[in-house]
Amino acid sequence: MRTFSYLVLVGTLAACSAPDANGPxxxxxxxxxxxxxxxxxxxxxxxxxxxxxAGSPLxxxxxxxxxxxxxxxxxxxxxxxxxxxxxxxxxxxxxxxxCPFCAKIEPQLAKLREDHGSDVRIVLAPRPLPFHSRARxxxxxxxxxxxxxxxxxMHRALVALEGKLDEGSLVSAAREAGLxxxxxxxxxxxxxxxxxxxxxxxxxxxxxxxxxxxxxVNGRRxxxxxxxxxxxxxxxxxxxxxxxxxxxxxxAKVYEKLVSSGLESAPPDPSIRRIPLERVE
Numbered sequence: 001m002r003t004f005s006y007l008v009l010v011g012t013l014a015a016c017s018a019p020d021a022n023g024p025x026x027x028x029x030x031x032x033x034x035x036x037x038x039x040x041x042x043x044x045x046x047x048x049x050x051x052x053x054a055g056s057p058l059x060x061x062x063x064x065x066x067x068x069x070x071x072x073x074x075x076x077x078x079x080x081x082x083x084x085x086x087x088x089x090x091x092x093x094x095x096x097x098x099c100p101f102c103a104k105i106e107p108q109l110a111k112l113r114e115d116h117g118s119d120v121r122i123v124l125a126p127r128p129l130p131f132h133s134r135a136r137x138x139x140x141x142x143x144x145x146x147x148x149x150x151x152x153x154m155h156r157a158l159v160a161l162e163g164k165l166d167e168g169s170l171v172s173a174a175r176e177a178g179l180x181x182x183x184x185x186x187x188x189x190x191x192x193x194x195x196x197x198x199x200x201x202x203x204x205x206x207x208x209x210x211x212x213x214x215x216x217v218n219g220r221r222x223x224x225x226x227x228x229x230x231x232x233x234x235x236x237x238x239x240x241x242x243x244x245x246x247x248x249x250x251x252a253k254v255y256e257k258l259v260s261s262g263l264e265s266a267p268p269d270p271s272i273r274r275i276p277l278e279r280v281e
Contacts, residue, residue: 088251094213096126097128136197147193218237
C-alpha cells in the first residue's frame with residue numbers, strides 16, 4: 001500500500017505536514033511568496049549594482065515583512081504550559097515530537113525564556129501528525145509530566161530524543177525529568193490526558209494547523225521553522241503586553257485582551273507549499 005507524507009516549505013523554512021483533501025500543492029519559487037502589495041521589480045536599467053542576486057536567502061527584515069498580521073484568538077485554557085498564565089507574552093506551539101523541524105525552533109523559544117524569564121509563557125498544543133506513529137504517545141507523555149509540574153524538563157528530554165520515541169525512551173525521559181514513574185504511567189493513560197490532547201487537536205483543526213511547527217505569538221501566526229522570526233516577533237509582542245500592564249491591565253488578563261478581537265478560526269495558510277514524499281508499505 002502506498003501512503004504519502006509531506007515536507008512543507010514556506011519561503012526558506014520547512015515543516016512537517018499531512019496531506020489535506022486537496023492533495024499536494026505546486027511548489028513556487030520563494031520570491032513568489034512576497035506580499036502582493038510589493039512594488040514591481042525595477043527595469044534592468046534601474047537595478048542597483050548592489051541588488052540581491054536571484055536565489056539569495058531572505059533577510060530577517062524581509063521575513064518579518066511577510067508575516068501574517070492577523071491576530072487569532074487561540075484558547076489556551078487547560079493546555080500544558082511552561083511559564084505563568086500572567087506572562088505578557090504567550091506563544092502557543094503546535095508541534096510533533098517526531099517532526100525534526102519542531103526541534104529547530106527550540107533555541108528561539110529558549111532564548112526568549114532566558115532573556116525574559118517569567119514574562120514568557122510557552123503553551124504546548126500537541127499536534128501529532130498521522131504518519132508519525134510515536135508522536136501521540138510522546139504528546140501524552142508530555143501532558144502527564146505537566147500533571148507533576150515537570151513539563152519543562154520532560155519537554156527538553158523528549159526533544160533531545162530526536163524522534164526516537166519508543167516506550168523505553170519515553171520512560172527514560174520521564175526518569176531523567178524527575179517524574180514519579182508510577183504516577184506518570186497512570187497519568188499518560190488517563191481520560192484527562194486524552195481530553196487535553198483532543199482539545200489541542202480540535203484547536204489545530206479550527207485554525208487549520210496542518211504543518212508543524214506552527215506557532216501563535218500573542219495570536220500572530222508563524223508556520224514552520226523560520227530562523228530568528230519567532231524570537232523577533234516575540235520581542236515585539238512582549239512590548240505590547242508590557243504596555244498593557246503599564247496601562248493597568250491585570251496581568252492575568254493581558255493575553256485575553258491582546259487576542260480579544262482576534263479571529264476564532266482560520267483558513268489554511270496560503271503560503272504553505274507541499275512536496276510529496278512517497279512512502280511504500
